[in-house]
Amino acid sequence: MIASAFVQDLAQRLHVAGIADAAQEAEGLVRALLGLSKSAYLASPPELTDGQITQLHQQTARRIAGEPLHYIVGSLTFMNLRVMVGPGVLIPRPETELLVEEAIRRIRSGKSEERGLETERPEFESGIRNPGNASLRHSFLDLCTGSGCIALSLAHAFPDADVFGVDISPQALAYAGRNAEYNAIRNARFLEGDLFGPVQGRRFSCITANPPYIRTADIGRLQVEIRAHEPLGALDGGPDGLEYYRRILAEAPRYLEPGGLLIMELGYDQSDEISALAAARGFRDIRCVPDYAGIPRVFLGLCPHGEQRSA
Numbered sequence: 684m685i686a687s688a689f690v691q692d693l694a695q696r697l698h699v700a701g702i703a704d705a706a707q708e709a710e711g712l713v714r715a716l717l718g719l720s721k722s723a724y725l726a727s728p729p730e731l732t733d734g735q736i737t738q739l740h741q742q743t744a745r746r747i748a749g750e751p752l753h754y755i756v757g758s759l760t761f762m763n764l765r766v767m768v769g770p771g772v773l774i775p776r777p778e779t780e781l782l783v784e785e786a787i788r789r790i791r792s793g794k795s796e797e798r799g800l801e802t803e804r805p806e807f808e809s810g811i812r813n814p815g816n817a818s819l820r821h822s823f824l825d826l827c828t829g830s831g832c833i834a835l836s837l838a839h840a841f842p843d844a845d846v847f848g849v850d851i852s853p854q855a856l857a858y859a860g861r862n863a864e865y866n867a868i869r870n871a872r873f874l875e876g877d878l879f880g881p882v883q884g885r886r887f888s889c890i891t892a893n894p895p896y897i898r899t900a901d902i903g904r905l906q907v908e909i910r911a912h913e914p915l916g917a918l919d920g921g922p923d924g925l926e927y928y929r930r931i932l933a934e935a936p937r938y939l940e941p942g943g944l945l946i947m948e949l950g951y952d953q954s955d956e957i958s959a960l961a962a963a964r965g966f967r968d969i970r971c972v973p974d975y976a977g978i979p980r981v982f983l984g985l986c987p988h989g990e991q992r993s994a
């Protein structure tokens with residue numbers, strides 16, 4: 684059977700089962716099985732063997748039963764890297780690419796286009812542009828790293844920087860390690876522990892975090908493919924969803940270089956509360972960047988001045 688005809692039938696089955704992006708997912712399942720890019724698939728959709736059709740029927744049944752597409756196909760593309768995922772690790776979301784893009788842009792330019800973050804960042808400038816100077820080598824920390832998607836994207840964009848990714852889940856870290864290996868990224872290392880626990884005494888020019896931020900009471904209202912399959916420890920941000928942000932904002936100044944940058948992904952309605960918490964902790968030049976739907980999604984703030992290494 685020609686793959687395009689199979690995709691059409693499959694899309695219909697997924698649509699009837701209530702799957703929103705049925706056509707896209709049907710094509711995704713088939714392309715993943717065949718190992719084809721979208722352009723290669725569209726250029727000449729191949730014939731499917733009987734064995735492949737049987738496998739696709741099995742995968743479709745799993746998808747209809749609620750398993751996330753990316754757990755079934757086993758990987759996705761994030762910032763042009765191949766990121767492997769499966770039970771025990773959160774599937775990276777497209778909005779998290781926005782966080783990475785912001786981080787890369789700020790680190791590269793060392794300043795913001797916005798008046799609020801216009802502060803020149805000579806340490807960023809010199810560190811990234813003189814990679815041979817070991818004393819100016821940058822260090823980045825990605826808290827709650829999960830699959831390592833943020834840490835690996837930064838390590839890939841800045842091959843002369845040292846990147847640390849921390850997660851409390853050994854299962855997630857196993858994926859992060861495999862993803863580093865698969866993408867041949869050697870300047871990222873992954874550590875197991877509670878937030879800053881494994882990096883005591885270190886300082887970073889940029890800290891990123893996409894922590895669990897769903898309110899506990901809202902978990903039961905998430906789509907079945909999320910609440911029944913993705914790890915609860917990657918989702919639950921406590922009664923008001925802000926537990927991790929409070930801890931990160933309180934502790935980050937001890938781990939940021941003076942003027943260092945904190946960048947965090949936010950839940951859809953959290954920007955006001957988190958900006959207020961950050962201001963109370965002395966962060967400056969705070970701003971929240973909207974995602975493509977106009978939702979303030981990425982928090983940025985500079986480390987309070989004068990934070991002492993021994994604090």
Ligand SMILES: C[S@@+](CC[C@H](N)C(=O)[O-])C[C@H]1O[C@@H](n2cnc3c(N)ncnc32)[C@H](O)[C@@H]1O
Binds near residue numbers: 776831850
């Ligand atoms: C929302 S996921 C983010 C994963 C990944 N950074 C991403 O953007 O796809 C949150 C991650 O935080 C981890 N986590 C939860 N509690 C933690 C803690 N106390 N310390 C470190 N990591 C934690 C979870 O295991 C999970 O991998």
